[in-house]
Amino acid sequence: MRYEQIEIYLRNYYPNLWKNLLSLHHTYKNLISQKIAENCHSYSLDEVAEHIVEFIDSMPNDIVNGFGLMSLSYDEIREKQRITGKRLTRKSNLLRRNFRRYINVRPEDDLFQQQFDTDKQDSEKSYIIIPDSKNEDSGLSAHDIKQFNQRKKYAVNHSIAEHVDDFAINFLQYEGLFLSLTLESEFHNCSYETAKNEISKRWKKIKRILKNKDILLLGMSVLELQKDETPHYHIQLYVSSEHREYVESVILQQFPNEQDRRNEAIKDIWQAFNLISYALKDSNKSDTYINFIGLQRDIKARYNAVYHNEKYKDLSDKRISISHKLMMKKQPNGMILLLIRGFSDERLNLLSARHKDFHYLKTHIQKIQIMYLHCIHFGEFKNLIDNEFSVSMKLRTYKIINEFGDIYNYVPCWVYNNQECMLDNFYYWECEKSRGQPPPSGEGKGLIRPTQGNSIRHFSRLAQKSHIERTRCGISKKSDINLKLQNYCESENLGRPARTENLAGFISINTSRKTTIYRFSYS
16 A cells, blocks of 8 residues: 555644655655555555554654655755755664664665665765876776775774784683674664664673673674664674683673573684674674774774874884784784784783783793793893893894794794694704805705694694794704704703704703703804
């Protein structure tokens, strides 16, 4: 049934209501008439008209008062914005969304909204901002620049999320959770503002409860729309294994409707790259909100400034320079977040400072990673395991930086590759004899030369993520370091070393009795 069939009846018996509907677009008038006729199962004009009157009277006042604004075309909106000086496009879209939610209509069935979006896109394409030097009618349009900015924002969000995953998994040894949080059915028919405020309030309460318990959370939250335009969360969350059970209980307490679908609402993260891409698939939409958990509020501006090698607030030139070089490698690296002071917890930011906070340094692996972070940042080596400092190591530190610039990922790769109960894997080393030595060539000159096809154990996830193929100068299989080390262990009655490391003159010996870092001098 169409609105024209009952318009005369409404004008005669309900003139005030008829005047309110005059400003509403005929597309929405017909939608109301069709919905009412389907619900009341009647084709009587009088009965349908009376139900329409009851339906309009039950509508929220803000929707009824916005009939005129939501019915304006894009060209009419632009003209009104020019006169009033107010931005009305977003408000008109919000009115149409609440109207669709109230009458239970999907966006794909709203022909007026589709035409509005098409007209807006055509207008942006026709507006040339940077004209072509050869042809003034062509060049970069407003639509092209908008697409470019959206791709840039997507790249920044994706990179930060990857760095968070690398830091949480490879440094803190946290577990990754992927949350899909939705609201109860009663919030699917209310206004968009009410549903958004409700789900945001619940998530903020979860973070507040866990913060009061001193539980560190890292990750990314994405608030987007479901098919019926109800907001819901996709959250990439990292928590420690000891706190995971409690965190899940707090989440399910605030979202009791997820109890029945707990396995779908809370999942483990196995492949972070694909998960991040899925969470950011609608990031170009105006109603998608992306925030990072456990990071500074200005993390996006901070990261973008360092990426373009620009000064930013409290960051020194050295921090910006090192972070910029690491960003240019286009690889996930949690050390970047430490160098740009990107964490909201200052105890994490202090890990990249001269005076460290050892609250999050629980294992020797973490201390080794921070040791080499300080080598790269400050140009000095400090043994955090034995709490010793050697001034003579400073000159040799630059050699470490030059040869192992990505030591943040390289150290855990070595530690995990050289564990007990692992398959044997042989590495070849060469100590530079003189400064003028020519670079090696041919086979066997790489830093890592495994005896098998794949040098990374398939059951070592950290080693898989950290391994980087390298071909560096001055390294081959001619060194007798392993023989010297074996003789030293036998003379000291230490037994056969379980694993060895030679990092430009440093030897790490791990035996059943003790773990020590030695420095060998070469004649």
